[in-house]
Amino acid sequence: MIRIYTVSGYEEVGKNMTAVEYNGEVVIIDMGLRLDRVLIHEDVNFQQMSSKDLRKLGAIPNDKMLRDKKVVAITLTHGHLDHIGAVGKLAPHYPNTPIYGTPYTVKLTKNEVKSEKYFEVKNPMYETEFGEIVQVSENLAIEFVRITHSIPQASMVVVHTPEGAVVHTGDFKFDNNNPLGEKPDYKRLKELGKESVKILLPESTRVSEPTKTPSEAVAKMLLEDFFLYEGLEEKGLIATTFASHIPRLQELIDIANAMGRQAVLIGRSLSKYTGIAKQLGLIRMKGARAVRSPNAVKKVLKEVSQARENYLLIVTGHQGEPGAVLTRMANGELYDLGSNDTVVFSAGTIPNPLNIAQRYALETKLKMKGVRMIKDLHVSGHASREDHRYLIRMLNPENIVPAHGEFRMLTHYAELAEEEGYLIGRDVFVSRNGYVVDIK
Secondary structure (H helix, E strand, O other): OEEEEEEEOOOEOOOOEEEEEEOOEEEEEOOOOOHHHHOOOOOOOHHHOOHHHHHHOOOOOOOHHHOOOEEEEEEOOOOOHHHHOOHHHHHHHOOOOOEEEOHHHHHHHHHHHHOOOOOOOOOOEEEOOOOOEEEOOOOOEEEEEEOEOOOOOOEEEEEEEOOEEEEEOOOOEOOOOOOOOOOOOHHHHHHHHHHOEEEEEOEOOEOOOOOOOOOHHHHHHHHHHHHOOOOOOOOEEEEEOOOOOHHHHHHHHHHHHHHOOEEEEEOHHHHHHHHHHHHOOOOOOOOOEEEOOHHHHHHHHHHHHOOHHHEEEEEOOOOOOOOOHHHHHHOOOOOOOOOOEEEEEOOOOOOOHHHHHHHHHHHHHHHHOOOEEEOOOOOOOOOEHHHHHHHHHHHOOOEEOOEOEOHHHHHHHHHHHHHOOOOEOOOEOOOOOOEEEEEO
16 A cells, blocks of 8 residues: 655645655655745745744644654655745754755755754755666655756656555646756656556646646747847846746846846845856856845946946846845835836746735836836746646556645646546545545
8 A cells, every 4th residue: 555645735835745655664755835824035034934933824834744654765856945945844853864856956955954043954965866766765766757847957756666656746847848958758757657657646736727838938939029129228127037947047148148238136046046056057147147145236236227228137026025126126125216117027926815916016016116017928837737638648647646736726637637537536536735645
């Protein structure tokens, strides 16, 4: 029997955490944070908050159901905070248990836990290459399969058991034209489908969208169409996107160079993600500079404001998060925004009430200042319905437990599974936070 612990992220978008148990041994997949519960934006140091306070707010998983288990490995699908943000708070519950992930994911995780105030994370962290199978106990092995998402080196985590493979997709889409050159490992996925996939644990965020999610190359074309045309006369150009979206940041840097402007990245999180990406050769910062300290930010923005036509500012704050750079600009701090400025949103609004309200407030303030706004030069990093259908047909899993989504998203996935010949309650199991699914 294989037991799946749907610890967290099964009736919400965020704080993802799942565990797979076979013969008394457990592999944990992801330890994530739910950002909106603590009004967190990309520049807040949430590591300074206590576990008790974060748990009270529903911001980190409640992992009590696993604490007396024999946990042999902690695996991380990719480097977004809703998948790695709680490692500093939860990994110390499993002392000496090794943590595995791809190089970019592990480096980001090490960076996060360095700031942890309450715990010292002593767990060894290992950078694992795609295709490498790591034996973590007598019965269990783990494997990372290359996939594409809106952050480099995202992976599907495979837990190999004597009864067959358990495949956790993490966040993904099938992007065949990714500007970074990353491509899904279709060959390995098809091999797994032939070998025997006992359980599929797929993300469900956009499964209700009846389409295939477009490639990041489409976002690149949208941005180039706006910025690189002869009629562009705007003086102040400001772009905002996810700080972890390295392909998108590369596109903006390349566009700035093509325009004869300097890309200036403002914000602590932008410096963090691009700094680690640069170490690994995942981004080219030619002509660009990243600024993070408050004094340097004020100095650079003063310099930019006096010759706006020479720069492309890239800033945090696309969701209207309090304290982010763009929000502070809209509030009249840091930079005098006005009718000579254009703000380009290269990110969608995350669909929860808090984000919608904050984004509305941000846009209203920008309009009052006469700022021109260009929205939705963006494509999602999450698989849509037809990506998921293709995955089911490739892997041919015996059982499906939808993950990573509000309850309605999980049920949408179950509906798709039924279209593909599965049956709810027989081989498709819709779960909730803190529940257990036994696959006999």
